Amino acid sequence: MRIKEYGFKGDLSKYENSGKEVARIIATYRDKYEIVCNRGFGLASIKRGCFYDNPNSVYPTTGDFVLIEWNETGDSMITETLKRTSSFSRVATSGDKNREIHKQHEQLVAANFDYIFIMQSLNNNFNLRRLERYLTLSWESGAIPVVILTKSDLVENATEYVREVEKIAIGVDVYAISCKTREGLEDIEKYFQKGNTFVFLGSSGVGKSTLVNTLYGKDVMKTSEIREEDSRGRHTTTSRNLIMLPNGGMIIDTPGMRELGMWDVSQGLDKTFGDVEQYLGKCKFTNCTHTNEPGCRILEAIEAGELSEERFRSYIKLQNEAKYNNDSESYLKEKREKFKKIAKYNRGK
Ligand SMILES: Nc1nc2c(ncn2[C@@H]2O[C@H](COP(=O)(O)OP(=O)(O)OP(=O)(O)O)[C@@H](O)[C@H]2O)c(=O)[nH]1
Ligand SMILES: [Mg+2]
Missing domain, CATH: 2.40.50.140 (Nucleic acid-binding proteins)
Structure with a gap:
């Protein structure tokens, strides 16, 4: 069958x-x-x-x-x-950003996979904020995210990067690998079992197709050198292909994505930012904006060093983006009203 x-x-x-x-x-x-x-x-x-x-x-x-x-x-x-068990989409934007007439549409990247390999390379591509974005979308997809830091042969302290990621990717397995020296490959082989499907995500040039070829044991996907000036890839993979490995695992290799917008990610945000969410709803004022109010649990936690301010900022940023994407009209209205209030307040001073 x-x-x-x-x-x-x-x-x-x-x-x-x-x-x-x-x-x-x-x-x-x-x-x-x-x-x-x-x-x-x-x-x-x-x-x-x-x-x-x-x-x-x-x-x-x-x-x-x-x-x-x-x-x-x-x-x-x-x-x-047929009904999907998981799917991953990104928001593609068309229209004029300055004139607030964006049009968003959801672009489906892949469906029915068990694991998402979020890939970043250790040369110039490493970025924790981008990783949070990928993690949020991955949790939302219904599959299990795994972080793969590629090209570990290019740095001396790969394990330090792994530790850094582990701090923000709570409950997620993180590995540093090299397809060149084969370092770390043994650790990830266990995932590739018969009947499991994986999706590889990450910027162009991080080595997604190279990992497909390495796991396959033969060149089944085209790869190409990254540009020397800025270490970026050349968008070599252009279609989305599902490859059956000799051991029965399947990989969906995707083109490196230029942009990765937020769609409806409420669950994904909860999981990615558990450390932030634990303080929400505990402030003295129910409409606390976490900016300067007395009795703000978030500000207290930041002050006490229990919560990283950076993490809180990226949570707010992604949340605003998601809100914007879900309902850009009412988001913009809310924003305009807020500025109107501030202007009114300033005039009254
Ligand atoms: N040093 C080193 N280079 C690697 C490693 N893995 C991949 N590369 C190189 O990185 C470049 C880009 O690899 P690809 O596999 O084409 O990247 P990709 O993520 O599939 O890129 P797109 O298809 O454009 O999205 C190639 O020149 C690879 O040889 C690694 O472990 N170490
Ligand atoms: Mg590729």
Whole structure:
């Protein structure tokens, strides 16, 4: 049963007499999909009638399980996307930032994975604030995040970086690895078990595809040198591919992302910022802004060195962004009203 090997954990008998097959999307192109199902591998397209007229239809992405009408000789037709166990999306923004006419749309990166490998390289790409952003989105996705610091051969003190990350990535496994010296690879091999799906996320050039190739034992993904001037990658991977490793684990290799906006991340924020959230709702005033009020638990905790001010700031920043993305209109209204009040107050002085 190939579809089971590709991670399908549901009940296949449900679809036995439906004339349809369960398939998994293993690559996404502009308007075509590569699929695998019990009949074999092939290409597929969306069956328009099933998606266009239905406002609740969910368009598939790499990793999705879908129902198809199998076509031996041409494109199979995708009629439905099955319920996801996890998904990861980012917010893509279009419009004019200065004129407050942003348009946000959710762009799905991958679906149905068990672990997210958040990857940062130890040369110039290491950034704790960006990591918090990835962690928040990862917790929200429904999968388990693992932090992988790559290119440990380029620094002498990789374990210090691991410690730094461990301080902010509470309850998350953190590893430093090198595909060049193979340092740390043994520690992460345990994750790659049969039927498990992984998504690799991180900026261009951090070595996502190199790790795919190293785990595979052969070059299955194209990689390229980073630019010398700024250590950035060249956006080598352009599509989202699901690769089956020889040991039965599956990896979704994604292109390095240029921007990573916040979508609806309330749960993700709770988990990423447990250290901050424990103080919330405990201030003297229920509408405390945590800026200068007496009896503010947050300010007290910062003062006492129990809570890092930086952590609190990035929590607020990500929360505001998420609020903005969820409901940009009322967020902007709220903001304008706040400034109006301040202006009024200043005039009255
Ligand atoms: N020194 C060192 N270089 C590495 C290591 N892993 C990857 N690289 C190099 O980093 C560069 C970029 O690697 P890729 O695997 O193409 O990066 P990527 O994350 O897939 O990038 P995009 O596909 O553009 O998102 C290549 O030149 C790799 O050889 C490592 O462990 N050590
Ligand atoms: Mg790549």
